[in-house]
Amino acid sequence: xxxxxxxxxHLVMGMTNxxxxxxxxxxxxxxxxxxxxxxxxxxxxxxxxxxxxRVENNSVPSRFSPECPNSSHLFLHLHTLQPxxxxxxxxxxxxxxxxxxxxxxxxxxxxTVV
Amino acid sequence: xxxxxQNSPSLSVQEGRISILNCDYTNSMFDYFLWYxxxxxxxxxxxxxxxxxxxxxxxxxxTVFLNKSAKHLSLHIVPSQPGDSAVYFCAASPFNSxxxxxxxxxxxxxxxxxxx
Numbered sequence: 001x002x003x004x005x006x007x008x009x010h011l012v013m014g015m016t017n018x019x020x021x022x023x024x025x026x027x028x029x030x031x032x033x034x035x036x037x038x039x040x041x042x043x044x045x046x047x048x049x050x051x052x053x054r055v056e057n058n059s060v061p062s063r064f065s066p067e068c069p070n071s072s073h074l075f076l077h078l079h080t081l082q083p084x085x086x087x088x089x090x091x092x093x094x095x096x097x098x099x100x101x102x103x104x105x106x107x108x109x110x111x112t113v114v
Numbered sequence: 115x116x117x118x119x120q121n122s123p124s125l126s127v128q129e130g131r132i133s134i135l136n137c138d139y140t141n142s143m144f145d146y147f148l149w150y151x152x153x154x155x156x157x158x159x160x161x162x163x164x165x166x167x168x169x170x171x172x173x174x175x176x177t178v179f180l181n182k183s184a185k186h187l188s189l190h191i192v193p194s195q196p197g198d199s200a201v202y203f204c205a206a207s208p209f210n211s212x213x214x215x216x217x218x219x220x221x222x223x224x225x226x227x228x229x230x
Contacts, residue, residue, distance in 0.1 A: 004157070040123075042116065043158075043203065043220035056217065090157050102148055103218065105157030 003027045006091050006106035013081065014114055021076040021109045023091030030095070032074040033103065034066060037088040049074060081113045117141045118206050120221035128229055133191040135224050137204030140185065144206040148218070149178060149189050152201045161202075162189070194228045201225050 004025045013019050023032065034046040048056035049068040063085075065077040074091055088110050092103035119138045127133045137147075145166045150158035164171040164178045164187065171178050177190045191198055204221040 006157075009155075040222060042118065042222045043205075045217060045219075048217070092157075102150075102160035102163060105150075105159065107155065107157045 004091060004093055004104050004106035006089075006109050008109060009107065010110045010112075012112045012114060013078065015081060015083070017081075018077070018079045020078065021089055021091075021111075023074040023076075023106055025072055025091075025093040025104070025106075027093060027104060028095075029093035029104070030071050031093060032068060032071075033092040033094075034074070034076050035090040035092060035105075037090060037108070039087075043090065047076075078111075081111075083113050086111055086113045115140070116221075117144075118204055118219050118221040120202075120204055120224050122224050123222070124225040124227070126227045126229060127194050129196055130193045133189075133194045133198065133226055133228065135189040135191075135202050135204075135226065137187050137189075137221055138185060139187075139206050141206070141219070142185070143208045144219075146207045147178070147180060147187050148205045148207070149176075150203040150205060150220075151198075152203060152223070158203055191226075194226075196228045196230050199226055199228050 007022045031050045033048050036044045036046055045058050046060045047066040052068050052071055063080050067075040088108045090108045091106040094103045117140050148163040149161040151161045152158040162173050162176050162178050164180050169180050175191055180187045201223040203223045205218040207218050
């Protein structure tokens, strides 16, 4: 347990489904991130929230919609995904927007779109 | 264009020997470098980091070397243990440069296998 909890651990969804990924941290961090890890690719930054404000959206398709209701929780709402969106989705948090002390990652949600 | 490159997808070493994992970067704005370790079914965990003002940082069996002129860093693990078998990610960040200084750019990772 790293202090960042992601649920569910595994998710299989159809292309017409709507689902949400949840991330929770109780480390007192004030920045949270969504990363996507696809096979044989680097970790790709999707969204950054600092003090509950979205500060970065890395050209992510609108079928991915993040939500940060408070500094401890981060959601990724999924709608009409494509099979190529199947990947490991990792949430991370850090003490402040500067990542110099490293991120704390959750265990990830393994998403399969069928 | 990959700004952080880990050109070896995998590495296999014998227990007790040295493991050397390499990483190259292209962005001269990168000033801070980190290594993460990832076991299957778990998220990456922070291992060791180095700032550009140093050329070496050591923590137990793990040492990171930075060669700024070559834009190259390496992670040495000695002696290697079977429990070190994992995927190792190199990451880089600008330091205190404002704007997107929080953004870590990752390499693809290297799978290290330490054989007993």
